[in-house]
Amino acid sequence: MADTVKPFWKAKSMQEMDKQEWESLCDGCARCCLEKLECEDTGDVYFTHLVCRYLDQEKCSCTDYQNRTVLVPHCVQLTPENVLEYKWLPNTCGYRLIAEGKDLPDWHPLITGTHDTVLEAGIAVTGKVISEENVPFDEWEEHIITWASCD
Ligand code: SF4
Numbered sequence: 001m002a003d004t005v006k007p008f009w010k011a012k013s014m015q016e017m018d019k020q021e022w023e024s025l026c027d028g029c030a031r032c033c034l035e036k037l038e039c040e041d042t043g044d045v046y047f048t049h050l051v052c053r054y055l056d057q058e059k060c061s062c063t064d065y066q067n068r069t070v071l072v073p074h075c076v077q078l079t080p081e082n083v084l085e086y087k088w089l090p091n092t093c094g095y096r097l098i099a100e101g102k103d104l105p106d107w108h109p110l111i112t113g114t115h116d117t118v119l120e121a122g123i124a125v126t127g128k129v130i131s132e133e134n135v136p137f138d139e140w141e142e143h144i145i146t147w148a149s150c151d
């Protein structure tokens with residue numbers, strides 16, 4: 001029986017991945033750009049359908065990627081070492097799944113070869129969000145959603 005070659009995300013640790021492999025774990029959903037609310041009492045995190053003002057909602061990409069962590073202090077740079085620290089990462093996030101020892105879902109671009117499947121599977125935020133700059137903070141609670149979650 002011929003040896004089967006494991007894909008890199010199964011064969012390598014996150015620390016062993018090169019830059020291109022690391023970047024390709026991102027499915028481009030932009031769920032991490034959704035604004036979140038944290039319950040002071042329980043620490044539970046709730047996603048809203050309000051999205052960062054710097055997101056290009058059609059492309060699900062940041063309009064100022066180079067300066068994002070300066071423009072938005074809570075926008076983080078994920079690394080193999082810190083992924084698991086961010087408990088608020090959505091439960092569909094490729095980085096989170098691999099860091100937790102899970103496999104990638106069947107709609108992930110690394111499986112299908114196209115980003116279209118992220119949209120088709122309803123994982124991308126395109127068409128489901130509004131910019132946070134249009135909603136005052138004291139109304140954010142009214143915009144909590146269940147289609148994205150970190151649980
Ligand atoms: S939630 Fe994870 S997979 Fe989705 S865009 Fe953010 S980093 Fe990429």
Ligand code: SF4
Nearest residue numbers: 033052055062068075
């Ligand atoms: S600055 Fe860019 S990457 Fe960061 S949350 Fe906003 S849109 Fe997303």
